[in-house]
Amino acid sequence: MELPWPNVPEGVKSSTIKVRDLDMHFLHAGEREAPLILLLHGFPELSYSWREIIVPLSQLGYFVAAPDQRGYGRTVRPASQGKQVAYEDELAPYRMLNLTQDIVALVHGLGYDTAAAVIGHDFGSPVAAHCALIRPDIFASVVCMSAPYAGQPRHPTVFGEEHHVLARDRRGAWATLNHHLALLHPPMKHYTTYYSTPSANTDMCNPPQGLQAFLRAYFHMKSADWPGNNPHPLEDISQILKLPHYYAMPIQQTMPEAVEAHAPSQVEVLRNSWLPDEELSVYVDEFGRTGFQGGLNWYRAQVDAKYTEDLGVFAGKKIEVPAMFIGGVKDWGVYQSPGALEKMKEVCTDFRGITLVSNAGHWVQQERPKDLFEALSGFLRK
Structure with a gap:
């Protein structure tokens, strides 16, 4: 073909x-x-x-x-x-x-x-x-x-009082995580949960900066080209605020908004040899044609216990x-x-x-x- x-x-x-x-x-x-x-x-x-x-x-x-x-x-x-x-x-x-x-x-x-x-x-x-x-x-x-x-974690032990504690908390791990993130100052949300919202596909297909500029910023910010990436092990989930905004997002922002402030300069774009504009255009054209919802549905199924129970x-x-x-x-x-x-x-x-x-x-x-x-x-x- x-x-x-x-x-x-x-x-x-x-x-x-x-x-x-x-x-x-x-x-x-x-x-x-x-x-x-x-x-x-x-x-x-x-x-x-x-x-x-x-x-x-x-x-x-x-x-x-x-x-x-x-x-x-x-x-x-x-x-x-x-x-x-x-x-x-x-x-x-x-x-x-x-x-x-x-x-x-x-x-x-x-x-x-x-x-x-x-x-x-x-x-x-x-x-x-x-x-x-x-x-x-x-x-x-x-x-x-x-x-x-x-x-795949072992099934939790449920015995005595622990059983009643678990029975009272039906929010699930993802809901619990986002509940705690929302209480932070400033309040935050996890990108996986954002990707599971009805608005994420529309946000990403129609970003204010345009689809090409959004994808350029997204690929740039998660690459070694962005100086803000200095990863290291986190002790526990309470340290999630150390993650960049493409993972720990300000609660009111869309993903295009979260990465826009860190978009590469024109000089940085021209210097990029691993994803020049001609190759970035493949992603722009394909996701412009199909939308992002097919991929976003993977995240939705991940956070809904009904689809992970099996x-x-x-x-x-x-x-x-x-x-x-x-x-x-x-x-x-x-x-x-x-x-x-x-x-x-x-x-x-x-x-x-x-x-x-x-x-x-x-x-x-x-x-x-x-x-x-x-x-x-x-x-x-x-």
């Missing part, structure tokens, strides 16, 4: 296959007889985010596929008849267990029984982790990037295949969930280590693809 986007390296191809209720678009390289590697993007990203890493990985002797996941890019539900995802649409398809099933079905749809590795970035990281957790017979190894996987069957289960974590030295995503990185070492019984890439922020595969390749190739060779 003709490549849908500019500046895709030679050797990368574009295809679409039927995966469950989706026509799933994916970029790929390598021989179909070679072992399979899957690359899973996060928010607000696309298969295009992996453009610089697909061919180098394939040259190690793999068939490498990077899909547009459910709700993103050129992947569509034929039943939607071309309509944008709406806030009122059914949310269950975006719950974690269903997103994981999409990837299992993709493996089979590509003609494989197993994958040598599943590699996930940002919100793609927990999808990759659940693939390895639930189907170690399919996914032989896993790499989580920028979002450590802390495991994961309880895996409570306390550990990832038993080889695993590693990769992030950027300037990536607050590594630490935004206090203790998660340390817990990942315990959750993975064959943990192969942590690599933090120098001069990289949140977008490691775009900011420092050569360094990422070195880290991944070392893991895969072992």
Whole structure:
């Protein structure tokens, strides 16, 4: 298929296959007889985010596929008849267990029984982790990037007085967190909860500064280019105010407003070699066409206990295949969930280590693809 986007390296191809209720678009390289590697993007990203890493990985002797996941890019539900995802649409398809099933079905749809590795970035990281957790017979190894996987917690002990305390508090963890954030001075809110509101998609599709300027500021502020990123471990959730405003947001602000004050200068834009305007335009065009609601629904399903309850069957289960974590030295995503990185070492019984890439922020595969390749190739060779 003709490549849908500019500046895709030679050797990368574009295809679409039927995966469950989706026509799933994916970029790929390598021989179909070679072992399979899957690359899973996060928010607000696309298969295009992996453009610089697909061919180098394939040259190690793999068939490498990077899909547009459910709700993103050129992947569509034929039943939607071309309509944008709406806030009122059914949310269950975006719950974690269903997103994981999409990837299992993709493996089979590509003609494989197993994958040598599943590699996930940002919100793609927990999808990759659940693939390895639930189907170690399919996914032989896993790499989580920028979002450590802390495991599915054991069911709480409910006995005696503790039972009554839990019974009285039905707000849930996310509601409790935001209740405390709102009491701070100044009052704050968590970005995950903001992404779950009915207004988030409209805010982000129609920002006052324009969609291109908004996405430029968003990608810039979460990269190593923004001097405000000096991440470090947080002792507990009470330290959330140390997070930048793209994570801990002023309570009255939209995401476009939260990042606008830190937008790059024209000189900084011209100096950006990892996401020049021509490549940023891919995100502007795609999200301008599809909207953000498909990706935002992943967050909505995460904060609604009704859509995470089915994961309880895996409570306390550990990832038993080889695993590693990769992030950027300037990536607050590594630490935004206090203790998660340390817990990942315990959750993975064959943990192969942590690599933090120098001069990289949140977008490691775009900011420092050569360094990422070195880290991944070392893991895969072992």
